[in-house]
Every structure is written in structure tokens, then in C-alpha cells.
Amino acid sequence: MKFRTTIYDFVLSIASIYVILRSIFDLGHRKTIEYRFKVSFDEEVLMNFKEQQKKSSFKGLWIHAASVGEVLGAINLINKVREEYENYPIFLTVTNYSALNLVKEKYPYINVRISPFDFSWLISKLCKILDVPNMIIVEAEYWPNLINIFSENGKVFHISTRFSKKALYKYKKFDFLFKYMFERVTAFFAKTKEDKDNLIEYGINESKVFIIGDIKAYQNSDRFYSEESIFDLVAGSTHKGEESILINLYFKFNKNISIAIAPRHLSRLNEIISELEKVNIDFLLWSRDKDFIKKRNKSPKPIILIDTMGELSSIYALGKIGFVGGTLEKIGGHNLFEPAICARPVLFGKYYQRQSFMADSLLSEDKESSNNKYKGAYVIENLDQFYDIVIYLLKDNNWFEEGKVARKKFEYASGSLNRTYNLLKDEFNVFV
Incomplete structure (x- = not known):
């Protein structure tokens, strides 16, 4: 030895x-x-x-x-x-x-x-x-x-x-x-x-x-169910390349979707701001414009950059849909349960190998339910599919029913x- x-x-x-x-x-x-x-x-x-x-x-x-x-x-x-x-x-x-x-x-x-x-x-x-x-x-x-x-x-x-x-x-x-x-x-x-x-x-x-x-x-397993939201989509722990996909999704919705982006590393904030400015997208900073963001509800909707540490769990609760980053790029994923804890449907890309337990838990079939209409979680393969899933979730409050399924799967895994x-x-x- x-x-x-x-x-x-x-x-x-x-x-x-x-x-x-x-x-x-x-x-x-x-x-x-x-x-x-x-x-x-x-x-x-x-x-x-x-x-x-x-x-x-x-x-x-x-x-x-x-x-x-x-x-x-x-x-x-x-x-x-x-x-x-x-x-x-x-x-x-x-x-x-x-x-x-x-x-x-x-x-x-x-x-x-x-x-x-x-x-x-x-x-x-x-x-x-x-x-x-x-x-x-x-x-x-x-x-x-x-x-x-x-x-x-x-x-x-x-x-x-x-x-x-x-x-x-x-x-x-x-x-x-x-x-x-x-x-x-x-x-x-x-x-x-x-x-x-x-x-x-x-x-x-x-x-x-x-x-x-x-x-x-x-x-944070005591987080509550809520039918209120100020964001349509919260994208957490994003990495380089993933913001570009989210920007394309934003344009696909003709800027009529509210997206909050929380980069995994705040050191990349200026890089993301530059990318938004190049394509003429208005943005707001959570730390500076929080009160205004909560009151604003008109189109076109700006992208919100979450520029604070330690708030991601509560930010997911302010959205209708949660996307977890590090999964569209070959990173391996981050905490896939965070949106589910807040009873929000969870979207993530195919590169989730570092979070396989969480992914398997969320993607598993609910054997106690006779009706598996709601899945609770979806794997994103490409931009068109991303768009279609978000459209479905935002329609008729499907996001709320899907979120309850995600939360149930989380509770079992917890x-x-x-x-x-x-x-x-x-x-x-x-x-x-």
C-alpha cells in the first residue's frame, strides 16, 4: 500500500x-x-x-x-x-x-x-x-x-x-x-x-x-401545491448552449411566453445577456425587477434572468412548467426533483445520466393509477417537440394535473x- x-x-x-x-x-x-x-x-x-x-x-x-x-x-x-x-x-x-x-x-x-x-x-x-x-x-x-x-x-x-x-x-x-x-x-x-x-x-x-x-x-419536500404562477416556464441550472434553445423556443411562441432562466453558473450572466441583446430580446433581472415582474402580465413578455443564488426551488414554484438544465448538453443533469417538489411537470433533455435515479422515478409508470393520461415528466428530444409539449401543458391547465403526478412520484422516491x-x-x- x-x-x-x-x-x-x-x-x-x-x-x-x-x-x-x-x-x-x-x-x-x-x-x-x-x-x-x-x-x-x-x-x-x-x-x-x-x-x-x-x-x-x-x-x-x-x-x-x-x-x-x-x-x-x-x-x-x-x-x-x-x-x-x-x-x-x-x-x-x-x-x-x-x-x-x-x-x-x-x-x-x-x-x-x-x-x-x-x-x-x-x-x-x-x-x-x-x-x-x-x-x-x-x-x-x-x-x-x-x-x-x-x-x-x-x-x-x-x-x-x-x-x-x-x-x-x-x-x-x-x-x-x-x-x-x-x-x-x-x-x-x-x-x-x-x-x-x-x-x-x-x-x-x-x-x-x-x-x-x-x-x-x-x-424541501414540504413545498405546496399552487395554482398561481407568474412564469409559464422556469428553466433552472442551464448551461452554455441551452439558453440558445430556450431563445428559439421563445421566438417560436412569438415572444408570448414568459420564460425565467436560472443559469447554473452566475459567472455566465453577462454572456447570456449578450446573447439576448444580439437578437433584440428584452430581459429583466430578478434581483432588480422582482416587484415589477410579479405585476406585469402583457405581451410581448420579456425573458427573466434569475441572477440570485439559493432561490431556484422557490422560483420553480412561481412557474407552471419546470425545465432542468444540464440535460440538453452533455452535462448529465441536475436536481430533476426540484420542479416536482413544487408540483410542477418536469421537462429535461436526454443527457440525464448523472440523475438516473430521479429520471427513472419521474418517468416510471404510476402503477396505482388506472388512467395514465398524465405522466408528470417528459424527455425533450428537439425544439419542435419542446414546443408541442409546452403547448399541451399550458392548455386547459394540464400543467397543474401533470404537476400533481410529478409530485406524487417524487413523494414515493423521497x-x-x-x-x-x-x-x-x-x-x-x-x-x-
Whole structure:
């Protein structure tokens, strides 16, 4: 193992050059670079966690998640634990600045830090400081030193596990580095049967893999049904290329459809504005024109750009139809349940491989219903089909009936959080 670790650390040293260079141009990287390459006993967040451990009868838990989507899922689990164990010490590590900022602003009770780069000496030091018996890793984070070193004295659980065919072939190519790592994981809580099958094909013992679903499914599940709306279509988490399709859809409706666009990365806002200006489309900014937007109801209708963070769930509730981005381009998709939570029909493109559990849940047939007229979710293949589906949904309030079906499918899938929690607690005795 020592030779393997040395090789891996060397490879990471080369890769870290890119991280350092990126920090020159990327503000988020620049603000977190120190924590990627340094772990110190006197960091405030680590001292707060150690103090929490002293006051608690529990040693606590380390949870690692990557970006905002995975972190929201982790927060669902954290809140679930806190419902039963009020003072339970939990330490969360994340990999990007947006996730860090979100947790600090909206969940100040959570001890959160940027995860250090996966060098053996940094991970060893953080393991020693935290001194917890269990670690939970969310979704598709597979870091050899993190898993190998922690597993020497604790148990590692991988939840909402996503393991595609592509991942299977990739990790098989580098068995020398990764096979031992996968063997060190105590249990995998896979999102779908496909994920489980791929893990078993890779070589994981079937007894270690459970099909549980996705803990993100529980997010904001108390959102209400509403027949009121100010947007016809809310397009959330869009990427480059998808705004162009939405603009073409807007023209196909002769500018008589209200579309709200929430780009995945606000850093692209000026790029989108330039694209709108080139084709002479009026637009409004949500942060600046919110009150005016809510009162306006005449044609032609401007496009609304959502230029704020953390509001997407509530924005979906203000629309009749939800489109989830990262699916018309080869990204893999984002949280497909967000519109469904608000009882809105969900539209997405064919590139949803990163959200296969959610897609499968939404596209599945409702076996309890004798009438499957309403589907709740639709896959967009091209612009003409996009137009036809939106026309159908806006006619006779079909969107409201479709939204109720989407919500029902979400509610069934949202049991993933309870299934995950109960398995961790009762089968593996994690919360000690």
C-alpha cells in the first residue's frame, strides 16, 4: 500500500499545478486555496468541532460531499440525524467554494471546511484531528487516500452512490490505484439497480451493495401545491448552449411566453445577456425587477434572468412548467426533483445520466393509477417537440394535473432519506 500511495501522491503533485494556476483566475479557488494544501489544529472550524465533541456523549461523524447538489443531500441527512441526536457532532467537507458559501450562509450550525487535496499527509492529519469512527461519502466522490487512510481506523460508507458504465470502465483501467480503495468501503448505498450492477461487475461483493435511492430526493419536500404562477416556464441550472434553445423556443411562441432562466453558473450572466441583446430580446433581472415582474402580465413578455443564488426551488414554484438544465448538453443533469417538489411537470433533455435515479422515478409508470393520461415528466428530444409539449401543458391547465403526478412520484422516491438513515443506524450502528 505504501508504494501505491507514493505513486498516487506523485500524480497528485502534478495535478495540483493546475489547481494552483486556476486559483489565479478563479475567485472561488483563490479563496479556498490555503485550505486545499494545509490542515492546521488551530483552524476555527476544527476547534469548534473538537469543542462540540467534548460536550457530546458521541464521537461524531465526518461527511464528505462535492458541490452544491451533493451538499444539499448531505444536509438532508445531517438534519435527519439532528432530529434524533440534537448535539451530535458532524463535520462536513466540500470541494468547491459555492458549496462552502451555501452552507456557511444558510446552515451556520454545520461545521464545514473545504476538503484538503487528497495528499496522504493532509488526509492523515485531518483524520487524526477529527478522530471519528465513521465517514459518509456522498454520490461519486472516490478519493483513494481519503478512503484508504480513514478506513485504517474507521468505517467508510458511500451513499447515493452513482457508478455508471463509463465509471466502471474508467476505474478498471486504473485497478492498481483504485481496486484496493473500493474494497475498503464498508457499504455502498446505490441510487439505482444499474449502479448496483456496475459495482458488482467491477468486483464489489454483492452483500456490500444496497439499492436505496438518492437522499437529495427529500429536499424541501414540504413545498405546496399552487395554482398561481407568474412564469409559464422556469428553466433552472442551464448551461452554455441551452439558453440558445430556450431563445428559439421563445421566438417560436412569438415572444408570448414568459420564460425565467436560472443559469447554473452566475459567472455566465453577462454572456447570456449578450446573447439576448444580439437578437433584440428584452430581459429583466430578478434581483432588480422582482416587484415589477410579479405585476406585469402583457405581451410581448420579456425573458427573466434569475441572477440570485439559493432561490431556484422557490422560483420553480412561481412557474407552471419546470425545465432542468444540464440535460440538453452533455452535462448529465441536475436536481430533476426540484420542479416536482413544487408540483410542477418536469421537462429535461436526454443527457440525464448523472440523475438516473430521479429520471427513472419521474418517468416510471404510476402503477396505482388506472388512467395514465398524465405522466408528470417528459424527455425533450428537439425544439419542435419542446414546443408541442409546452403547448399541451399550458392548455386547459394540464400543467397543474401533470404537476400533481410529478409530485406524487417524487413523494414515493423521497423515502430514500429514511431508508438511508435507518440502514446506517440500525444495520451499521453508525451514529455512535
